[in-house]
Amino acid sequence: xxxAETDDRAESIRMIRDSAAAVAPRGGDLKRVRDLRWQxxxxxxxxxxxxxxxxxxxxxxxxxxxxxxLGVAEMCGLAEELGAGLVPEPLIPCALSAQxxxxxxxxxxxxxxxxxxxxxxxxxxxxxxxxEVPGSPDAPRRFLPMAAGADVFLLPLRxxxxxxxxxxxxxRCAPAVERTQDGGNLGTLQPNLQDATKLADxxxxxxxxxxxxxxxxxxxxxxxxxxxxFAMTLDYLKTRQQFGKIIGTFQALQHRAADxxxxxxxxxxxxxxxxxxxxxxxxxxxxRAAVSxxxxxxxxxxxxxxxxxxxxxxxxxxxxxxxxxxxxRKAMVLANQYGSASLHRRRFMAASPEVEE
Amino acid sequence: xxxxxxxxxxxxxxxxxxxxxxxxRAFLHANYxxxxxxxxxxxxxxxxxxxxxxxxEAGWLCPGWPKENGGLGLSPAKQIILTEEYERHGVARTNxxxxxxxxxxxxxxxxxxxxxxxxxxxxxxxxIWCQGYSEPGAGSDLAALRxxxxxxxxxxxxNGQKIWTTLAMDANWIFLLVRTDKAAKKxxxxxxxxxxxxxxxxxxxxxxxLEMHDEFCEVFxxxxxxxxxxxxxxxxxxxxxxxxxxxxxxxxxxxPRQSAYALSRLKILAERMGVWExxxxxxRYARLRLDLEDLKALYGTYVDRLKRGESLGPDVSMLKxxxxxxxxxxxxxxxxxxxxxxxxxEPMEGNRDLNIGGLxxxxxxxxxxGGSNEIQRNILSKNVxxxxx
Ligand SMILES: Cc1cc2nc3c(=O)[nH]c(=O)nc-3n(C[C@H](O)[C@H](O)[C@H](O)COP(=O)(O)OP(=O)(O)OC[C@H]3O[C@@H](n4cnc5c(N)ncnc54)[C@H](O)[C@@H]3O)c2cc1C
Numbered sequence: 001x002x003x004a005e006t007d008d009r010a011e012s013i014r015m016i017r018d019s020a021a022a023v024a025p026r027g028g029d030l031k032r033v034r035d036l037r038w039q040x041x042x043x044x045x046x047x048x049x050x051x052x053x054x055x056x057x058x059x060x061x062x063x064x065x066x067x068x069x070l071g072v073a074e075m076c077g078l079a080e081e082l083g084a085g086l087v088p089e090p091l092i093p094c095a096l097s098a099q100x101x102x103x104x105x106x107x108x109x110x111x112x113x114x115x116x117x118x119x120x121x122x123x124x125x126x127x128x129x130x131x132e133v134p135g136s137p138d139a140p141r142r143f144l145p146m147a148a149g150a151d152v153f154l155l156p157l158r159x160x161x162x163x164x165x166x167x168x169x170x171x172r173c174a175p176a177v178e179r180t181q182d183g184g185n186l187g188t189l190q191p192n193l194q195d196a197t198k199l200a201d202x203x204x205x206x207x208x209x210x211x212x213x214x215x216x217x218x219x220x221x222x223x224x225x226x227x228x229x230f231a232m233t234l235d236y237l238k239t240r241q242q243f244g245k246i247i248g249t250f251q252a253l254q255h256r257a258a259d260x261x262x263x264x265x266x267x268x269x270x271x272x273x274x275x276x277x278x279x280x281x282x283x284x285x286x287x288r289a290a291v292s293x294x295x296x297x298x299x300x301x302x303x304x305x306x307x308x309x310x311x312x313x314x315x316x317x318x319x320x321x322x323x324x325x326x327x328x329r330k331a332m333v334l335a336n337q338y339g340s341a342s343l344h345r346r347r348f349m350a351a352s353p354e355v356e357e
Numbered sequence: 358x359x360x361x362x363x364x365x366x367x368x369x370x371x372x373x374x375x376x377x378x379x380x381x382r383a384f385l386h387a388n389y390x391x392x393x394x395x396x397x398x399x400x401x402x403x404x405x406x407x408x409x410x411x412x413x414e415a416g417w418l419c420p421g422w423p424k425e426n427g428g429l430g431l432s433p434a435k436q437i438i439l440t441e442e443y444e445r446h447g448v449a450r451t452n453x454x455x456x457x458x459x460x461x462x463x464x465x466x467x468x469x470x471x472x473x474x475x476x477x478x479x480x481x482x483x484x485i486w487c488q489g490y491s492e493p494g495a496g497s498d499l500a501a502l503r504x505x506x507x508x509x510x511x512x513x514x515x516n517g518q519k520i521w522t523t524l525a526m527d528a529n530w531i532f533l534l535v536r537t538d539k540a541a542k543k544x545x546x547x548x549x550x551x552x553x554x555x556x557x558x559x560x561x562x563x564x565x566x567l568e569m570h571d572e573f574c575e576v577f578x579x580x581x582x583x584x585x586x587x588x589x590x591x592x593x594x595x596x597x598x599x600x601x602x603x604x605x606x607x608x609x610x611x612x613p614r615q616s617a618y619a620l621s622r623l624k625i626l627a628e629r630m631g632v633w634e635x636x637x638x639x640x641r642y643a644r645l646r647l648d649l650e651d652l653k654a655l656y657g658t659y660v661d662r663l664k665r666g667e668s669l670g671p672d673v674s675m676l677k678x679x680x681x682x683x684x685x686x687x688x689x690x691x692x693x694x695x696x697x698x699x700x701x702x703e704p705m706e707g708n709r710d711l712n713i714g715g716l717x718x719x720x721x722x723x724x725x726x727g728g729s730n731e732i733q734r735n736i737l738s739k740n741v742x743x744x745x746x
Contacts, residue, residue: 038702128630128696143697179702181714186697242498252731303692307685310567310721314496314729315521318722320565328567328721332692332714333700340696342637 012070013077019054020078023047024085030323033086037183041149043089045119048149051091052116058098060213065106066114067098072213073275076220083224086330088184090119090146092221096214097122097154100165103206107199108167109152118151123168123189124207129340131211131347133204135163140190145337147175147187154199155191156207163204166196181329212291215338216274219298222334223267226305229327230260233309240314253312260308263301270294289352296344302331363387366416370430377435381442388415395447395618397704397712398570398719402452402485402527409451413482419456426464426472427480433663437612444614452527455479455486457609458602459532462549466590466598475551487528489519489552489576490599496521497732499534500543500596504578506535506550513537513550513588515558515581521726525561525574529554538593549595551587558582567718603728608659608669610727611676613652619687619716620649626711630694641690648683655679671740674733681723681730688713688720 036043051057059075061067075095082091094113097120101110112118123141124133135158144150153173155166172195175187237248237257247253274290282290306328310317317324335341361383364372372380388411393400402409412418420436422428431439460479463471478484495502504517515535525531531552538546554561558581563571590598627633627642656676659669692699695713704712724730738744 125697128698129694130696180700181702181718182700186700241494242496242501244498244501250731252734303689307689307721311724311729314725315491315573315722318567318725320567320569325567328718332717335692336696336699340693342693 009071009073013074016059016070016074017077017081020081020085022054023051023089024082024087026081026084028085030086030326033088033183033326036088038179040177040185042146042184043149045149048089048091048094048119049116051089052114056091057094057116058102058114060095061098061102061110061114065102066111067102071275072216072278073272075213075217076271076275079217079220080224080227083221083330084228086182086225086326088146088182090121090149092214092217093121093145094119095217096210099210099213100154100203100206101199103210104165104200104203108154108197113152119146119149120152120154121145121147121150121187122154122156122207122210123191124156124211129336129343131208131215131339131343133163133207133211134158137193138191140188142186142188143337144175144187144189146184147189148177148185150175150187153189153191155196156203157193157196159201162202163207164198165200165203165207166193166198168192168196180333182326182333183329184333209287211338212287213278215295215344216271216278216291218334218338219267219295220271220275222298222302222331223264223271225327225330225334226267226302227264229306229309229324230264232324233257233260233312236313256308256312260305263305267294267297267301270297285351285353288350289348292339292344292348292351295339296341296348299335299339299341299344303335306331366429367424370424370432370435374435374438378438378442381439382446384415384417385442385446385448388412389446389448393449395710396449397709397715398568399524399572400449400451401524405449405451406482408449410482412451413480418480418482419460421457422460422464422476426460426476428460434660437660437663440609440612441614444612444618447618452485452487452524454488454523454528454532455484455530458488458606459486459530459551462532462598462602463589465601466549470586471551471589484530485528486530486532487522487525487574487576489522489525489531489533491521492518493520497729500547502534502536502547504533504535505539506533506537506548506583508537508585509582511585512582513585515550515552515578515583517578519576519578520573521564522561522574522576523572525554525576526563526571531576532589534595534599537595541593544596546593547595547599548592549589549598550583551589552581552583556581556583567721568715606727608656608663608673608676610723611656611659611673611680613649613656613680613683615723616649616652616680616683616687619684619691619720620645622710622716623687623691625708626691626705626713627694629705629708629711630696630698632694638694645683645687645690648679648686652676652679652683671736674728674736674741677727678730678733678737681720684723685720688717692717 055068058067059070063069101108109118113120121144125142126139135156150170153168156163173192175189177185177187240247271294274294277290309324316322361379419428420431420439424430492502506513506515533550534547535550537548558579560577562575564573566572632638691713698705
């Protein structure tokens with residue numbers, strides 16, 4: 001990239017980040033997020049529509065199909081801002097569905113999804129902690145994020161050697177819903193093939209690519225969350241007094257904060273380099289290795305950082321009223337979504353041959 | 358199996374240890390409500406009252422108290438066996454602040470009149486106590502507490518605020534550390550005061566914790582008049598008395614049973630998730646298991662010291678640190694292997710004991726309460742290792 005192109009790119013990412021303030025104002029409180037917790041469907045449909053109007057659901061969809069045609073780095077920048085504000089609307093799983101529908105030429109409910117009028121979830125997962133898509137005809141599809149608010153499901157089905165894609169209206173197959181620690185929900189869907197309409201014959205590659213991206217974007221969301229939780233903790237360390245001193249003057253705590261800062265820095269470096277690799281067209285093993293490295297880091301770091309944030313606050317960190325706990329709960333839910341740290345470490349090793357010195 | 362006879366309470370302390378253990382097991386089998394085993398959250402009075410009163414009726418409520426005060430008079434070693442068996446059986450904690458904290462303090466420092474007045478009511482379950490030490494500005498630095506008690510005729514007038522008071526909403530009495538001399542050095546102006554929570558001027562406001570449970574509270578005191586005779590021990594000597602109780606608390610917080618329970622859950626979860634056989638998991642599990650075994654061995658050395666009648670030094674802080682951090686490491690491992698189940702609010706379907714997120718959250722405050730682990734490390738480095746400063 002030329003210097004001018006690099007500047008343009010940075011500007012584009014900055015603009016996207018700024019636009020996120022419409023939904024997750026920087027420095028704003030989390031009242032909206034709190035009010036939505038454990039209230040079906042767990043998010044605000046009106047705000048999801050607003051996300052559509054802002055072009056976020058189709059951020060990665062080509063312009064020719066009604067999307068914004070922007071890069072992975074823009075999507076990660078956006079997710080990071082939303083993560084900082086703990087925005088619960090199901091942008092990541094819906095963007096995945098949009099990419100899948102775009103890959104089959106803009107079929108099905110793509111326009112409604114891009115407009116934020118329909119929540120379209122891809123029912124690909126058949127067991128916990130996997131990125132594999134068996135496409136079994138009768139296996140329940142598990143762990144569908146925010147399934148309580150779904151309008152349409154996309155169902156990948158193995159046909160011969162390929163993964164075909166079907167569409168299922170949610171009103172014909174209501175998922176069983178379980179509440180999650182962050183105030184949202186996960187659904188289990190028993191696919192009902194009688195009501196399914198076929199959209200495409202072969203979406204295997206497109207789905208694998210979209211899952212990769214969802215994993216990376218989830219890492220970025222976690223990064224935004226851990227940074228905000230850490231900022232809150234730093235503020236506290238700099239104001240809370242015990243023993244007649246600001247607790248941030250205790251060297252034991254200073255070192256802990258320095259350790260957290262390093263985890264945040266590593267996570268950011270990992271995500272930024274992965275996003276750049278994907279935008280530069282990395283494919284196959286290189287792509288998988290970049291994504292897995294970032295998600296493994298973000299999953300582990302987000303849990304560790306949010307735990308530290310609670311500990312460094314003392315008793316107040318253990319109250320629901322205080323926001324640090326909201327970040328802990330979000331990390332509990334997202335750390336393992338689209339693959340746990342351990343899954344991604346294995347995947348990284350499989351995809352990335354050791355470098356000979 | 359031969360039915361084990363449960364001897365009268367007064368005979369329990371004379372039993373040989375292993376026999377005593379069998380008696381405790383038999384007692385729990387016969388008396389403990391099945392639906393209260395391993396509850397996912399700390400129970401409220403309304404939930405554990407039945408069990409508390411059953412213990413009271415059997416005379417088993419206060420294992421550590423001397424017999425003449427209505428306790429079982431058990432040695433520290435036997436108390437530990439009892440605790441181990443309670444934990445093994447999944448016995449829930451009761452509203453036990455009167456039993457484990459206030460009672461022993463009154464027995465040691467109270468007047469005869471105070472003993473007559475307060476101990477029997479703990480033994481019948483009439484008085485349920487909570488512990489009012491911490492304040493918004495006085496947590497780790499407890500001696501900075503500001504809730505004050507000013508003498509006015511026959512009464513102390515209490516003003517101020519306590520916080521993190523566990524189960525204050527269930528309690529009808531609270532024991533307080535209050536400031537009675539503002540001019541003295543901060544540890545030397547603190548007294549120990551017993552307060553009836555029905556007294557006008559007290560407001561209790563529950564706080565929801567990260568388990569989404571109303572377990573601790575804020576307690577406000579606005580010109581609360583407390584009879585003078587409710588002061589325990591000498592005026593301005595409350596700090597020393599409260600500190601004397603802490604060593605005993607720490608060995609209980611260092612009991613490996615909490616970690617042992619979590620490790621058993623980790624194994625079940627690993628089998629369920631299909632990772633049990635994986636070498637990487639086996640290695641991680643082995644490490645946690647060895648940490649537990651070694652903690653048990655270390656804990657055993659402290660128990661032996663108690664058995665020999667020795668008192669424990671500040672190094673007992675090690676147990677608290679090691680136990681609570683092991684408990685956390687185990688729940689971290691559970692979260693990491695659970696996949697998307699890690700984020701669920703409720704236990705995993707099919708096993709009400711597999712409450713992954715719940716256990717992970719529950720393990721967090723263990724390193725905060727009872728003297729945070731940072732404070733315990735300060736104690737170790739200064740009072741045990743003799744570090745300067
Ligand atoms: C679940 C729970 C139940 C509780 N129940 C009760 C109860 O029933 N009654 C009661 O009176 N209290 C209770 N407490 C309060 C508990 O004792 C305090 O939370 C604890 O003492 C810490 O105080 P704090 O919360 O004010 O944190 P702070 O003291 O403000 O500590 C904040 C952070 O700074 C660290 N820190 C502080 N000083 C130092 C130092 N010198 N060096 C290094 N690090 C330091 C701490 O370790 C912590 O990480 C409970 C707390 C919890 C979490």
